[in-house]
Amino acid sequence: MMIKFRLNDGRKLQLDDMEFLKQRMRGLQAISADHWLSNDQIIFQDKQVKLAIFGVSQDYLLTSGESLLQGRFFNADDFANYQPLVVIDEFLAERLFQGENPIGKRVYAANKPYIVIGVVETKLRSGDDEPRGEIFISMSLRKVLKGSYDIGTLRLRPKNIEEIKDLEQQAKELLLQRYPGGRFWASNNINDILEQRETVTFVSRGLLLLGIITLLVGGVGVANITLASVAERTKEIGLLRAIGGTQTEIALLFILEAILLSLIGGTVAITTVHGATIIIAHRFELPYEFKLESAALALGSSLTVGLGSVFFPAVQATKLDPVKALRS
Known part of the structure; x- marks a missing residue:
């Protein structure tokens, strides 16, 4: 169960908005940020697959509902040291490695080398009819690559499902303090749950x-x-x-x-x-x-x-x- 937030008036949410909400919200279990970086190709040996690259924060798995299938996710040291590590989705792992263990393998995405540390389940994103390859890098590394503190989406997970509407209202009120007159797009998966x-x-x-x-x-x-x-x-x-x-x-x-x-x-x-x-x-x-x-x-x-x-x-x-x- 989660709530997704984005600004719809041309402005961008910032990384420190996440900390701002985390310190002030009641009934919040986890909060994370994610942002699209680019669409490109990933290369491993003689294989190439099209993919989308996303920067994510540390609690992304808790808020997205995606399961870690193999390896590990990013830890605090990875974020602090801007490690060139990636987590790939299952769809990409099957296409690129074809049964081989992907953990520890070196791949090239957007002409940059990365080491694969984990595999997560593949989930369709809004508007997608079929799965596509995705890789995730730490949000700190994305910040270095893009030179920006912008984030695309905030994801919030409540402690109790009954508090999801209250949590959404809290987030809107708090974000309006930082973005007066802002128009927010918010969605949740309460109906599915x-x-x-x-x-x-x-x-x-x-x-x-x-x-x-x-x-x-x-x-x-x-x-x-x-x-x-x-x-x-x-x-x-x-x-x-x-x-x-x-x-x-x-x-x-x-x-x-x-x-x-x-x-x-x-x-x-x-x-x-x-x-x-x-x-x-x-x-x-x-x-x-x-x-x-x-x-x-x-x-x-x-x-x-x-x-x-x-x-x-x-x-x-x-x-x-x-x-x-x-x-x-």
């Missing part, structure tokens, strides 16, 4: 309903199996009572069997749901994280239903008359 959250909620409710139905069906199944077991094992129960088995021991016999069935069934159910959720999350590009707490809750529910289902049949088994049971 809410749509994704709605999809996740719908899937979660569907899986919850499926789990409840499965538990009920499983409970009925355990009860039926136990009743059938009591009927089939009447002689066994009579013999156990005849040699000194107590009613409690008879009940525990069936309860332990129900616990074993519930554990097996619960484990199979958790495994099945986990696998199905991974498939759905991958298909719709949804976030998913397996939590042991949820698995423990599911297994506990299975045990509870199993014990509840076996209670009546176990009580029936303890009431059998040993003599009649042996005669049967």
